[in-house]
Amino acid sequence: xxxxxxxxxxxxxxxxxxxxxxxxxxxxxxxxxxxxxxxxxxxxxxxxxxxxxxxxxxxxxxxxxxxxxxxxxxxxxxxxxxxxxxxxxxxxxxxxxxxxxxxxxxxxxxxxxxxxxxxxxxxxxxxxxxxxxxxxxxxxxxxxxx
Amino acid sequence: xxxxxxxxxxxxxxxxxxxxxxxxxxxxxxxxxxxxxxxxxxxxxxxxxxxxxxxxxxxxxxxxxxxxxxxxxxxxxxx
Numbered sequence: 001x002x003x004x005x006x007x008x009x010x011x012x013x014x015x016x017x018x019x020x021x022x023x024x025x026x027x028x029x030x031x032x033x034x035x036x037x038x039x040x041x042x043x044x045x046x047x048x049x050x051x052x053x054x055x056x057x058x059x060x061x062x063x064x065x066x067x068x069x070x071x072x073x074x075x076x077x078x079x080x081x082x083x084x085x086x087x088x089x090x091x092x093x094x095x096x097x098x099x100x101x102x103x104x105x106x107x108x109x110x111x112x113x114x115x116x117x118x119x120x121x122x123x124x125x126x127x128x129x130x131x132x133x134x135x136x137x138x139x140x141x142x143x144x145x146x
Numbered sequence: 147x148x149x150x151x152x153x154x155x156x157x158x159x160x161x162x163x164x165x166x167x168x169x170x171x172x173x174x175x176x177x178x179x180x181x182x183x184x185x186x187x188x189x190x191x192x193x194x195x196x197x198x199x200x201x202x203x204x205x206x207x208x209x210x211x212x213x214x215x216x217x218x219x220x221x222x223x224x225x
Contacts, residue, residue: 026192034190041186062183075192080177082185092184097149120176123186127165127174134190135170144194146169 029141030077033134038065038081044122050115169194
């Protein structure tokens with residue numbers, strides 16, 4: 001066979017590694033920045049009124065987050081942050097709507113300033129700030145001026 | 147409870163579907179986590195110029211493609 005395509009496996013691998021390094025640099029920055037936002041969201045939920053109600057401490061200590069890559073573009077990441085005790089959503093909404101405790105409202109909060117909507121209220125107030133923090137952090141990690 | 151969350155999500159979407167800053171955009175919403183938890187979902191996208199990064203990626207890609215294929219003569223593999 002005359003001619004044909006010569007595939008240089010070594011060069012292809014090298015290029016793949018370079019691309020991975022570049023994309024990995026961005027990905028790493030995006031993940032680290034998302035982790036920082038997650039910490040801030042959890043801290044704000046716990047410390048700013050309405051704070052996370054405290055009885056056993058399980059709810060407050062169940063703050064957790066996970067970051068996922070992908071999305072529509074290589075510049076996107078998804079952060080899921082919250083409180084994962086089984087009753088966190090019920091406390092957040094101030095009562096149960098389903099199950100054996102359906103209709104029961106929570107009113108006797110353990111601390112003044114604590115109460116329902118401890119997470120959603122912070123998103124309402126600080127969502128622009130959270131997005132800004134993420135973008136600035138990514139920029140800094142990539143060596144750009146935020 | 148779920149309907150509360152859905153209502154909140156709908157309100158957020160209605161008010162301002164995407165939050166923007168100088169360098170990023172984000173969708174922010176509340177969600178119920180598996181097992182009864184409550185969480186927030188952020189879909190972040192970096193919109194900063196990152197010219198160096200994009201240019202580097204493009205350059206690497208072009209160079210890589212050139213390096214990958216030595217097409218030999220133009221009669222193709224079956225000639």
